[in-house]
Amino acid sequence: MNWGPIWATAGAVIAALLAGIGSAIGVGITGQASAGVVSENPDLSGKCLLLQLLPGTQGIYGLLIAVVIALQSGLMSGDVSKLIADPTMGVRYMLAGLPIAFGGLLSAIYQGKVAVAGINMVAKKPTESGKGMVMAIMVETYAVLSLLISFLLVIGIH
Amino acid sequence: MIVAMKRLSLVALKADRDAILNALQEAGTVEIINCSDGEAANGDADAVNARIQRLAESISAVKPYAKKAGFLSPQKREMTLSGIREYVPKAETASGEIEELLHTQTRLLSEREKALSTRAALEPWTGLTVPMDTVKNTPRVHYFIGLCASKDVPRVQEQDYIAAEFLADSSTVPTILAAKEADTRAVQIFLKTIDWQDYVFPKMNGTPREAIEELDRRIAEIDAAYAVAQKNLEAQGETIEILQNAYDAETIDADRLNAKNDLTYTASAFVLEGWVREDEVEKTEQTIKGVTDAYSFETRDPIEGEEPPSVVKNSKLVTPFEEVQTLYSRPSYGTIDGTPYMTPFYILLFGLMLSDTGYGILLMLGSWLYIKKKKPTGMSAGITRVLFWGGLSTIVWGVLTGSFFGITRTDASGGVFTAIGQFFDRIGIFPAWIDPMKDSMAMLGLCFGLGILHIVAGYLVGAIDRFSKGDWKAAVFDQISWVLITLGLVIGFLPAITNMAGSPIELPKAVTMPALIAAAVGALMVVLFKGREKKNPLKRLTSGLGGLYDITSVLSDILSYARLFALGIATGVIGQVFNMLSNMLTGSSNIVLAIVGAVLCIVLVIALHTFNVAINALGAFVHCARLQYVEFYGKFYESGGKEFRPLSYNTKHVQVTK
Structure with a gap:
């Protein structure tokens, strides 16, 4: 059994999968809140949409790491000889995918919750939407940091 | 800078009241303070507020049926005040009819409900x-x-x-x-x-x-009647402009009528108390002089305990960035306006987060078109201009880091994308400076470097502000000390840090030693003088040592700038992934399929890149704002200023012109 490519694939999968799930949940709950607010006041749909988009970035970060793993490890081109020669390399890819997988999963969910609160704030005070966005972006910081460390670890594997 | 405010006391004859308020509203320079005893009932104001309420309901009722404004038509129509006033009677009739139709519909619906339940x-x-x-x-x-x-x-x-x-x-x-x-x-x-x-x-x-x-039979009749009412309501969609014009005209009147309630009266005169910008005092007095010469106009500086509204005034380039500051909070009156200091950093850091020449061009063109065609006012006017400058910076950073719609020098997306990438490689100046994918440690170092610059600038702005107020102790012990600590530690440990990162920067001992000594001096200043108000020396020392603990927050502030790098690669790599996806559609050997594929590829490239630029511009805007609010403003800014709300033409749909 050639474990190297399997581990590397697992790394790409876990990064895209978990971060994607997180964003789906985050965008989902903010979408529900937006729909409620917009049903009362359709003029606010633009502001609600911006807040709804914020928890969507973690999914993109997960995809990014998955693609970089696939490119870097040769999964994309099909040339996996390096992974077969050194299976620990595959394990390293898998481990490198973990920060954005879990950081993305949880930060997207919590960012979604903050964004829901922001949307409720917009319903009451439409002029304060910027503050709601800043509050949500505070949570995203940790997804960005996860992305960064995953990225640095992945491109460090030779 | 923050504009100085003057407290205005105006006394004039009751007979001139309406004319004066009219003139002041047109000038839009005075925020009237409510000084009435609170019981001045004003039937006129109540009536006009009720009319505004009715118009607002009518507008929202017919809005779904109104012709949609063109995508690039201006946000507000330009009209004169007398022009929109003419619409008031027409709007009265229209909103009466709309109300009647809405009532009919409600009645029909309840009858239908009743008939249905009887039938069941x-x-x-x-x-x-x-x-x-x-x-x-x-x-x-x-x-x-x-x-x-x-x-x-x-x-x-x-x-x-x-x-x-x-x-x-x-x-x-x-x-x-x-x-x-x-x-x-x-x-x-x-x-x-x-x-x-x-x-x-x-x-x-x-x-x-x-x-x-x-x-x-009865239900069918009700349905028919409902449909007729609905059709009439939809026909009323045409009246939306009339309603909106009247709404704004009535709002202007209501604001003025409400202002009357804020005045205090004697038998034949009235007193108006308010705030005026110092640079508009002259204009305000001229305005009143234009109405009457029987008045007393006095201004004075705000006194202790009064909270004047906070207005900032800046050069034309910096003004749009005031909106970014307002999103956080207005500066407290008498403190420092952060906008001019924040603006260069905002432009610099925004571009680094997107860092793609293609996206920069899109952003710049898009916001330029929006400003020209849509003529936005208020907050959106500021934000689009911020995006315009951010776009310019993005173009420059894109050249420096070598990314054009996600295509880099070493592009591997295939097809035309790789060809463009190879072209960049041949000309050799793209990237002009750092390739973040190859040289990620250097890029990260650059981000931290910019962060340190930003943070130190924050401390220095605070120091200059404290100096200018004559509080040299605060300037030196609370601000300069931290500049010494931050810069001293960074320079002192630079060889060690860069050595860990794999590309050591050697500095002679003659540089690192003084830097470390400076950091120690800064730390000593914090320990000894942080608690300088405290009498008890033990408490003072504890407070000083506690203050030194802030060094961890400086460290986390610096690390926070890692987002510059992460968001930059997020934009670039996702753009690249999109190119790769689009390219998969091309390259069929069948000529028909090849053409279809190429067309689809173009469509997909446009759609995906539009999405990418939109979501990343949003991210860059908010993340960059956060770096200003937390990392930069945290060092010197005092928030909590009150908004200046002068009596003026405060309209929603119409831009009032002369």
Whole structure:
């Protein structure tokens, strides 16, 4: 059994999968809140949409790491000889995918919750939407940091 | 900078009041302070507020049916005040008609609801073949009409003093019972022991089946009437501009009428108290002089305990960035306006987060087009201009880091994308500086470097502000000390840090030693003087040592700039992934499929990159704002200023012109 490519694939999968799930949940709950607010006041749909988009970035970060793993490890081109020669390399890819997988999963969910609160704030005070966005972006910081460390670890594997 | 405010006291004759308020509203320079005793009832204001409410309801009722404004048509129509006032009577009529239509619709809906529920209740009784009004009590016979549970039907049949007619075979059986008048009481008691529900026929003629047909006819009529009302309402969609113009005209009047309530009165004069910008005092006095010469106009500086509104004034380039600051909070009056200091950093850092020449061009062109065509006002005017400058910076950073719509020098997306990448490689100046994918540590170092610059600038702005207020202790011990600590530690440990990162930068001891000494001096200043207000030396020392703990927050502030790098690669790599996806559609050997593929590829490239630039520009905008609010403003800014709300033309749909 050639474990190297399997581990590397697992790394790409876990990064895209978990971060994607997180964003789906985050965008989902903010979408529900937006729909409620917009049903009362359709003029606010633009502001609600911006807040709804914020928890969507973690999914993109997960995809990014998955693609970089696939490119870097040769999964994309099909040339996996390096992974077969050194299976620990595959394990390293898998481990490198973990920060954005879990950081993305949880930060997207919590960012979604903050964004829901922001949307409720917009319903009451439409002029304060910027503050709601800043509050949500505070949570995203940790997804960005996860992305960064995953990225640095992945491109460090030779 | 923050504009100085003057407290205005204006006394003039009551007879001139309306003319003066009109002129002041046109000038838009005075925020009137409410000085009335609070009981000045003003019937005019109430009436106009009620009219505004009605107009607002009418506007939202017909809005779905109004012609949509073109995508690039201006946000607000330009009209004169007298121009929009002319629409008030017309709008009155229109909103009356709209209200009437809405009432009709509500009434029809409730009638329909009622007819439907009557019909549903009659449904089980279609088995009755005689007119409903024939089933009524006579002097000798008493009828009981109701729904009987099917399990209780045998028990009803057992009662020999009741004649029963079961009209259907279902779980609840529509039943008509007849009994002698004398047995009425006995039947009532019996019915209580079984599952029985009384029913009363609606007051309608004919058999239940005929009544249902009649109800169906009625519902159809209601539906038709509703459709007519709906059509008329949709036709009213045309009146939306009339309604909006009138709404703004009435709002302007209401603001002025409400202002009357804020004045104090004597028998023949009134007193107006308010705030004026220092640079508009002259203009305000001229405005009043234009109306009357019987007035007293006095201004003075704000005194202790008063909280004047906070207005900032900046150069044309910096002004849009005031909106970014306002999103956080206005500066407290008498403190420092951060906008001019924040602006260069905002532009610099925004571009680094997107860092793609192609996206920069899109952003710049898009916001330029929006400003030219849409003529945005207020906050959106500021934000689009911020995006315009951010776009320019993005173009520059894109060249420096070598990314164009996600295509880099070493592009591997295939097809035309790789060809462009190879072209960049040949010309050799793209990237002009750092390739973040290859040289990620250098890029990260650059981000931290910019961060340190930003943070130190924050401390210095604070120091200059404290100096200018004459508080040199605060400037030196709270601000300069941290500049020494931050810069000293960074320079002192630079060789060690870069050595860990794999590309050591060697600095001579003659540089690192003094840097570390400076950091130690800074730390000593914090320890000794942080608690300089405290008398007890022990408490003072504890407070100083606690202050030194802030070094961790400086460290986390610096690390926070890692987002610059992460967001930069997020934009670039995702752009690259999108190119790769689009390219997969091309390259078929079949000529027809190749053409279809190429067309689809172009469509997909445009759609995906539009998405990418939109979501990343949003991210860059908010993340960059956060770096200003937390990392930069945290060092010197005092928030909590009040908004300046002068009496002016505060309109929603129309831009009032002369």
